[in-house]
Amino acid sequence: xxxxxxxxxxxxxxxxxxxxxxxxxxxxxxxxxxxxxxxxxxxxxxxxxxxxxxxxxxxxxxxxxxxxxxxxxxxxxxx
Numbered sequence: 302x303x304x305x306x307x308x309x310x311x312x313x314x315x316x317x318x319x320x321x322x323x324x325x326x327x328x329x330x331x332x333x334x335x336x337x338x339x340x341x342x343x344x345x346x347x348x349x350x351x352x353x354x355x356x357x358x359x360x361x362x363x364x365x366x367x368x369x370x371x372x373x374x375x376x377x378x379x380x
Contacts, residue, residue: 311357318353320346336360 305313319332323342331349333339333356341356343349 307358307361310361311354314357315350315354318350320349331356333357333360 314333314335317333317335319334321330321332322328323330326342328342328344329346329349330342331340331346331353333353336357339353339356339360341349341352343352
């Protein structure tokens with residue numbers, strides 16, 4: 302198993318990103334398919350990519366926080 306830092310992990314996820322031009326709205330939709338529900342948009346591909354980096358970082362951070370809270374609650378429950 303290879304261990305990587307947070308930034309490198311985000312870069313690896315970006316390699317799987319999909320970008321789609323929405324002609325109705327006039328924006329670019331960016332999706333990280335390996336992270337369910339992780340998507341965003343921008344006026345152009347550069348903005349969509351920057352927004353996707355933020356979305357990926359937030360997705361991971363929230364997942365870690367939720368897991369930590371779940372474990373903390375399980376430790377305080379009577380057995």
